[in-house]
Amino acid sequence: MxxxxxxxxxxxxxxxxxxxxxxxxxxxxxxxxxxxxxxxxxxxxxxxxxxxxxxxxxxxxxxxxxxxxxxxxxxxxxxxxxxxxxxxxxxxxxxxxxxxxxxxxxxxxxxxxxxxxxxxxxxxxxxxxxxxxxxxxxxxxxxxxxxxxxxxLAGRVYGHVELIENITLTRAKTLHIPYGASLTGIGKVSTIMDTAPFTTENLTEDMIQVPANLGTNMTEEEIAASLTIQNPTICGATCTVTGWSDPVVAKKDGTDSTYTATYTLNSDTNVTVTKHSCESDSCRWLSF
Structure with a gap:
């Protein structure tokens, strides 16, 4: 009207x-x-x-x-x-x-x-x-x-949302899922530019990837540099994990070659995600 x-x-x-x-x-x-x-x-x-x-x-x-x-x-x-x-x-x-x-x-x-x-x-x-x-x-x-x-044009997910229709993002129109929020549903998120307009702060241990050729002679700094994050797929689109510090790798107390890698959320330093290395000798350097 x-x-x-x-x-x-x-x-x-x-x-x-x-x-x-x-x-x-x-x-x-x-x-x-x-x-x-x-x-x-x-x-x-x-x-x-x-x-x-x-x-x-x-x-x-x-x-x-x-x-x-x-x-x-x-x-x-x-x-x-x-x-x-x-x-x-x-x-x-x-x-x-x-x-x-x-x-x-x-x-x-x-x-x-x-x-x-x-x-x-x-x-x-x-x-x-x-x-x-x-x-x-x-x-x-x-x-x-x-x-x-x-x-x-700066989008944000608040709480837990079930998407039932499609959303298209551009370089200017972005969508962010902060830590603790979630986006699910039958709706699809699509991007039309080669950028990263779809991001999330939700990081879980299974997203942290360890190379298969990790060696026991590597330093803690070298181990940290070799770790990568597998970005999740949310509502049909790759969602880039962002907002976390670089990992800090430390040897587990009382062990010779068992490590932990800890990531800290930049916006809330009380939030961390830690990935533990495998305790078994057969997989210690294959599944960090």
Missing amino acids: NGGKDFCHWSPDDTNGGTVTASTSGSARCGAAIGGGAGGDGLVTINGGRVNATSSMNKLPQADSSSGAAIGGGYHFSTVGVDGGGSRRGNGTVTITGGRVSATNQSSFMPAVGGRISSVSVRGVVVLAKNDDGGAVFGGSPQFENAIVFSN
């Missing part, structure tokens, strides 16, 4: 399933694409379906032209204002559960999702949100649970 200068937003109490497309044309007194009217507060609940919301800048040469959030609060400008500088920015309370939501704002006055004072909750959904003018993407301190959230 597209609006004009005087009425330029769609304001549902709830959006349940289906496909919704809403946009603003931009003006000095313009509401959110979905949410509050001009300068008004937006209370938006989205339950599933596909939602595409775009808040556009005014094409007229007005210095005060802007728009409200894509989803959330509206924006208003006048010669006398209550929010400083003759403007009024509405608050935004946005709850998104399930589905796929795209929200784009072309103005720095308001976030893509939220408002002047924001309460944003995202759960069990794929959200693609961006602000093309350098402003905030999400207002306030958003809460993300079991969701994939792209903020200005």
Whole structure:
């Protein structure tokens, strides 16, 4: 649904399933694409379906032209204002559960999702949100649970997500799975550039690979340098393990040739993964 200068937003109490497309044309007194009217507060609940919301800048040469959030609060400008500088920015309370939501704002006055004072909750959904003018993407301190959230094309998995549709990544559009989060499901992740836009901090002992020609005359530093990580396949795509220190190899106490290799997570030094060498003489240097 597209609006004009005087009425330029769609304001549902709830959006349940289906496909919704809403946009603003931009003006000095313009509401959110979905949410509050001009300068008004937006209370938006989205339950599933596909939602595409775009808040556009005014094409007229007005210095005060802007728009409200894509989803959330509206924006208003006048010669006398209550929010400083003759403007009024509405608050935004946005709850998104399930589905796929795209929200784009072309103005720095308001976030893509939220408002002047924001309460944003995202759960069990794929959200693609961006602000093309350098402003905030999400207002306030958003809460993300079991969701994939792209903020200005930088994607992150929050919690445990079951992907049911395909996602394509580019050099600019990336997806990261932090330590402890997970991505499973029938959906596929694909990349169209020869880069590493799909990464994870989840490292397990079985991913640590030891060369078969490891020799007993090698130093601990040489052993460490020979170890590699086998990147896992997640949702049909190779996911590059990142965020870990180089391994530290040490001889196990009380042994002559039994070693451990320990990796430490850079973002949390309390998290380590250790691979132990085989205790048997027959496989000690084949299965580190």
